[in-house]
Amino acid sequence: MDISAALSPPLRRPPLPAPPGYWRLAAGHYSVLLHRRGLFSALLLSVLLLLCSGISLSAGSTSLSVQQALLAAVGIGSKMHLFLIQELRLPRLLAAALTGIAFGVGGCLLQTLARNRLATPGVIGIDDGATAFAVASIVAVPTSLAPSYLALTGAATATALAFGLGGGAGARGYRFIVVGLGIGALFGAVTNLMLARTDIDSANQAYPWTVGSLNARPEEAVLMLAVGLLLCLPVAKYLAGRLALMRFSDAVACGLGVRLAMTRILVLTVTVVITALAVAVAGPVGLVALMAPELARYLCGQQGVPVLNAGLAGALIMILADLVGRTVLAPIEIPVGVITAVVGGPYLLWILLRRPHRSGQ
Amino acid sequence: MPVTSIVSARRQRSLLTFCSAWLALLAVTVVASLLMGAGQVSPARALAVLTGNQDHDARFVVYELRGQRTLLAIIVGMALGAAGTLLQSATRNPLAEPGLLGVSAGASFAVVLAISLGASAATVHFSVAIIGAMVGCLLVLLVTQVRYVGDDPVRLVLAGAAFSAMLGAITTLMLLFDQRSADEIRFWVIGTLAGRSSVALWWSPPGILLALALMTLLVRPLAALALGEHIATGLGHHPRLIRLLTLLIVAVLVGIATAVAGPIAFIGLIVPFVARAQTGSDIRRTLWLSLLIGPTLLLLADVLSRLAVKPYELPIGVITAMIGAPVLVAVVRSRRLPTL
Numbered sequence: 286m287d288i289s290a291a292l293s294p295p296l297r298r299p300p301l302p303a304p305p306g307y308w309r310l311a312a313g314h315y316s317v318l319l320h321r322r323g324l325f326s327a328l329l330l331s332v333l334l335l336l337c338s339g340i341s342l343s344a345g346s347t348s349l350s351v352q353q354a355l356l357a358a359v360g361i362g363s364k365m366h367l368f369l370i371q372e373l374r375l376p377r378l379l380a381a382a383l384t385g386i387a388f389g390v391g392g393c394l395l396q397t398l399a400r401n402r403l404a405t406p407g408v409i410g411i412d413d414g415a416t417a418f419a420v421a422s423i424v425a426v427p428t429s430l431a432p433s434y435l436a437l438t439g440a441a442t443a444t445a446l447a448f449g450l451g452g453g454a455g456a457r458g459y460r461f462i463v464v465g466l467g468i469g470a471l472f473g474a475v476t477n478l479m480l481a482r483t484d485i486d487s488a489n490q491a492y493p494w495t496v497g498s499l500n501a502r503p504e505e506a507v508l509m510l511a512v513g514l515l516l517c518l519p520v521a522k523y524l525a526g527r528l529a530l531m532r533f534s535d536a537v538a539c540g541l542g543v544r545l546a547m548t549r550i551l552v553l554t555v556t557v558v559i560t561a562l563a564v565a566v567a568g569p570v571g572l573v574a575l576m577a578p579e580l581a582r583y584l585c586g587q588q589g590v591p592v593l594n595a596g597l598a599g600a601l602i603m604i605l606a607d608l609v610g611r612t613v614l615a616p617i618e619i620p621v622g623v624i625t626a627v628v629g630g631p632y633l634l635w636i637l638l639r640r641p642h643r644s645g646q
Numbered sequence: 647m648p649v650t651s652i653v654s655a656r657r658q659r660s661l662l663t664f665c666s667a668w669l670a671l672l673a674v675t676v677v678a679s680l681l682m683g684a685g686q687v688s689p690a691r692a693l694a695v696l697t698g699n700q701d702h703d704a705r706f707v708v709y710e711l712r713g714q715r716t717l718l719a720i721i722v723g724m725a726l727g728a729a730g731t732l733l734q735s736a737t738r739n740p741l742a743e744p745g746l747l748g749v750s751a752g753a754s755f756a757v758v759l760a761i762s763l764g765a766s767a768a769t770v771h772f773s774v775a776i777i778g779a780m781v782g783c784l785l786v787l788l789v790t791q792v793r794y795v796g797d798d799p800v801r802l803v804l805a806g807a808a809f810s811a812m813l814g815a816i817t818t819l820m821l822l823f824d825q826r827s828a829d830e831i832r833f834w835v836i837g838t839l840a841g842r843s844s845v846a847l848w849w850s851p852p853g854i855l856l857a858l859a860l861m862t863l864l865v866r867p868l869a870a871l872a873l874g875e876h877i878a879t880g881l882g883h884h885p886r887l888i889r890l891l892t893l894l895i896v897a898v899l900v901g902i903a904t905a906v907a908g909p910i911a912f913i914g915l916i917v918p919f920v921a922r923a924q925t926g927s928d929i930r931r932t933l934w935l936s937l938l939i940g941p942t943l944l945l946l947a948d949v950l951s952r953l954a955v956k957p958y959e960l961p962i963g964v965i966t967a968m969i970g971a972p973v974l975v976a977v978v979r980s981r982r983l984p985t986l
Contacts, residue, residue, distance in 0.1 A: 403804065450975050460978050463741070463800045466807055467974035470911075474967035477836065481964070482955050496818060617822050623815045630812025637805045638792050 306586075323591060326584035330597035337601060338382070341608045342374050346615055380502045380566055381607045381621070382600040383510050385573060387563035389599020390521050390592055391556045392574025393581065397528045397590050398552045399461065402579065402636060406440075406560040407571015409451075409465025413472035414443025415564035416494050420476050423491045424483045432494070433506045433565035440561035443468055444553060497568035497622020499607050510562040517555045518596070524552050525590040570622045572629025573602050575636075661931050664924050668938035672720075675945040679716040680708055683952025683959075714847055715839055718906055719948045720941040722839070723913065725854050725903040727940020728861060728933065729896045730914020731921065735868045735929045736892040737790050739802055740919075740977060744779075744900040745911025747806035748813065750837075752782025753904035755813040762820045772849050776901030783893040783900075785809065800978065837910035837963035839948050850902050857898045858937070864892055868929050910963050912970020913944055919973060943969075 303309035308319040342354040347369060349357070356362050357370035392405040406412055418439025419432040446468050451461030476495060480488050493500065527548045531538045535545060560574070577599035581591040584598075603621065606628070610619035680696065681689040687707040695704045726744065733742045733749075744750050756778025757771050765774070789805055867888045870878040875885045903910070917939045921932040944962070947969065951960040 408804075450979060460800060463803055463978045464975050466803070467971040467978070470967050470974070471971035474964045474971070477964045478955070478960060478968075481958055481960055614822075619819060619822060623818050623822075626811055626815030627819065630808050630815065633808035634805055634812075637801055637808065638789065 320585070320589060323585045323589065323594060326581070326591075327594050327597060329584065330581075330594060330601060334382075334597060334601050334604070337604045337608065338378055341378055341381075341604055342370060344608060344612050345369075345374065376504065376507065377499055377502070377607070378604065380499050380507050380510075381603040383507065383514060384499075384563040384567040384570065385577070385600035385603030386514060386518075386596040387510060387559040387599070388570060388573040388603070389577030389581070389595040389597070390518065391560040391563070392599070393578035393590065393592050393595035394521060394524065394528070394552050395556045395574075396578055397525075397532070398549060398556075400532070401462065403462055403575070403633075404465075405571060405574035405578075406556060407569060407574055408469075408633075409447045409462055410443045410467075410469030410472060411440045411447070411465075411557065411560050412564055412569035412571040413469040413476070414439040414441075414446075415561045416569050417472040417476045417479075418442075419494050419565055419568075420479055420491045423494070424479050424487050432503070433509045433562060436565035437558065437561040439472070440557045440564065443472060444557050448553070493620070494564075494568045496620045497570040497625070498620035499567055500618060500620070502566050506562070506566045510559075510566050513558055513562045517559050518593075520551065521555050521559075521592050524548060524555065525592040528552065528590045567603075568620075568622055570603070570606075570625050572625045572633065573599050573606075576625075576629055576632060577602055579636075661925055661935070664935055665938060668935065668942060672938055672942045672945070675942055675949065676716055676720075678949050679719065679945050680712050682949055683712075683956075715948070716945065718847065718850070719839055719945045721850050721854050722903045722907045722910070723941030723944030724858070724937050725899040725940075726910060726913040726944065727917035727936040728858060729899040729903070730940075731918040731929065731933050731936040732861065732864075732868070732892050732899075733786075733896050733914065734918050735872065736889050736896070737786070737802070738872070739790075740922075741800065741803045741915070741974075742786075743803075743912065743915040744782075744896065745909060745914060746803050746810075746974075747782070747786050748809035749779050749782035749786065749897070749900045750904050750909035750911065751810040751813045752785070753779040753901050754909040755817060756781070757905070758817050758820060762823070769849070772853075772902065772905045775905035776898055779901035779904065780894070780897040783897040787889065787893055836961040837908035837966075838951075838959070838961040839907050840959050850906050853898065853902045857895050857902075860891075861895050861933070864888065864895065865930055865933060868892065872927070872929065908961075908963065910944075910966055912966045912973070913940060913947075915977070916943060916966075916970055916973050919977060 303318060306321055308321055308324075310317050310319060339351045339355065342358060343349045343351045347365075349366060349369070353362060353366060354370055354374075357366040358375055360367070360371075362370075388406070392407075395404050395406060395409075396402050398404075415436035416439070418435040421439075422432045422435040443465075447461065447465040450468070451464035480491060480495070483491075493502075527543050530541045530543050531545070531548065533541075539545060563570075578591070578595040580598040580602070581594035585591040585594055602625070606621045606624040610621050610624045613619070677696075681692045687695075687704045691701065691704045692708050692712075695701055695708045729744050729749075730742075733744060733747070734740055736742075753775040756774045760770060760774040765771070786802075786806070789802065867878070867883045870881045870883050871885055871888055873881075878885050878888075917936045918932055920939055920943075921935040925931040925935060944966075947962050947965040951962045951965045954960050954965070
């Protein structure tokens with residue numbers, strides 16, 4: 286009896302129970318853990334996002350009912366409605382959502398990498414670098430596509446300078462950020478220099494890039510941003526897992542099998558690319574990158590690196606800010622960058638003045 | 647002769663050397679400022695006027711236009727240099743700078759607000775700018791009292807940057823409503839010395855001189871404060887009172903400077919940095935040196951701003967940012983921030 290029992294094939298071990306707060310989804314040998322709270326907050330953010338999108342489509346100088354707006358978006362309605370929605374509001378909504386996602390994801394990645402919640406692309410001068418180069422492209426090489434490419438170059442330059450001079454991200458924290466601040470000031474001065482030199486027409490054309498606006502953005506730039514996000518988001522999601530391990534000390538992360546240098550370079554590349562493409566669309570609306578990850582972390586709890594939720598939160602903030610800017614003082618339109626700065630400034634101060642958490646996370 | 651007095655004698659001599667060197671440099675920049683840019687008068691013609699030629703047009707350009715502007719630059723430079731040194735000493739923070747901490751931004755914002763509410767008199771601009779600077783200084787004082795922030799120079803700068811960015815956004819917002827005064831406001835948003843009214847010339851020197859005279863009373867207490875609060879108290883000073891008075895004087899200096907030239911950042915950072923590099927961190931030396939370095943640097947920046955993009959003129963704030971940003975990076979990068 287005993288012998289036959291011993292010879293029988295070993296029973297398959299029952300799967301480990303999912304850790305608290307997670308769901309385990311299994312199919313055969315493969316399984317994934319789903320963070321319950323993260324999932325719920327993604328759902329919540331998506332619902333809010335849809336709601337705001339609907340309102341944003343319907344609100345404006347000619348206000349439609351939400352139903353009319355949605356029908357027009359899929360091609361049903363009067364000619365005027367179709368033009369209003371499909372030519373004006375839908376592209377703008379899309380631009381807002383895409384730039385919001387880009388800023389949110391970029392901010393979340395960089396904050397986690399630098400272990401400092403103030404280290405967002407806007408604060409360390411990446412936005413200013415991209416802006417300076419984008420303005421240069423309007424003043425010197427006037428084409429519609431050039432700003433995107435040049436913004437990319439500018440963002441890369443600013444990042445390289447900030448990290449090179451600041452001695453890399455990591456434990457040095459605030460020092461690196463103030464170096465970025467100086468670089469941002471330098472690029473800002475260069476932008477002003479260029480605007481002072483050119484004729485008033487070019488200067489007006491370049492103006493949206495200096496405040497951050499979603500009014501009549503170039504379609505090519507939006508398209509490039511969409512393609513860039515499509516390529517970068519999966520990478521960002523993958524990197525989030527690596528970054529979650531890098532929150533421990535370098536030695537521990539190394540022991541867990543994270544290739545530190547490689548991950549850092551990839552994170553920086555992804556951040557620079559999506560931030561620059563977003564700046565090429567909307568100008569420097571950097572404070573979204575500060576607020577969105579914070580909102581996402583608040584909703585998701587402190588575990589993990591909520592990259593995608595930060596993207597959703599960024600899109601939500603962008604769409605809301607644009608909606609407010611378009612409607613509150615109509616017919617005057619407030620640039621979206623001004624709205625986020627008015628809201629984001631006090632928020633930044635609050636982060637600085639309250640008691641800091643451990644290692645900024 | 648005791649060792650300390652020998653050392654101090656040597657220091658005194660070196661301070662004297664540096665002072666005369668900067669004075670000479672200042673004289674050179676004054677002449678350069680009179681000879682170059684701002685008005686269609688060539689350097690050779692301007693030189694002829696300076697040596698006694700009775701060329702009326704050129705006389706007007708050199709003495710009225712460039713002369714006034716040079717005088718304003720000297721006044722503003724002294725004010726900003728001294729304000730930077732005082733603020734750094736009072737907050738014991740080598741990065742404290744009226745421009746970076748939002749004091750200048752507060753002053754210019756107050757003026758923009760006043761203009762958009764309908765004020766147009768230059769005297770109103772002066773008083774409003776000073777009040778704005780005072781509020782800005784008060785905020786700085788409050789922020790330095792917050793734990794974790796007051797001790798961390800770099801954090802304080804970030805807070806100032808956030809504050810300035812917010813004020814800038816609100817200013818843009820006000821500009822959207824009021825296109826009419828946009829031109830008038832634009833000057834208060836970016837610093838420049840071009841085309842200032844003669845009212846500024848009448849009002850600013852007495853105010854600045856008064857503030858500088860009061861400042862001399864604070865030098866010794868501030869030097870004591872540099873030894874630490876306990877020691878300063880033990881020496882019979884009142885740290886809180888000293889800080890408050892210092893910030894008051896900084897507010898007056900920055901307020902007047904902003905009323906004259908708009909917000910100019912980074913001068914108050916570079917000047918004490920250079921002064922400390924030459925004579926050490928004792929405020930009894932750096933303050934006097936900064937009164938000479940400030941005007942020299944500002945005049946230099948002003949001359950550059952006239953020559954850089956001829957025939958246009960560049961706002962001087964752009965030039966100071968281009969000089970100052972690398973200095974900021976250098977200060978932050980230096981292995982240990984100099985403690986004050």
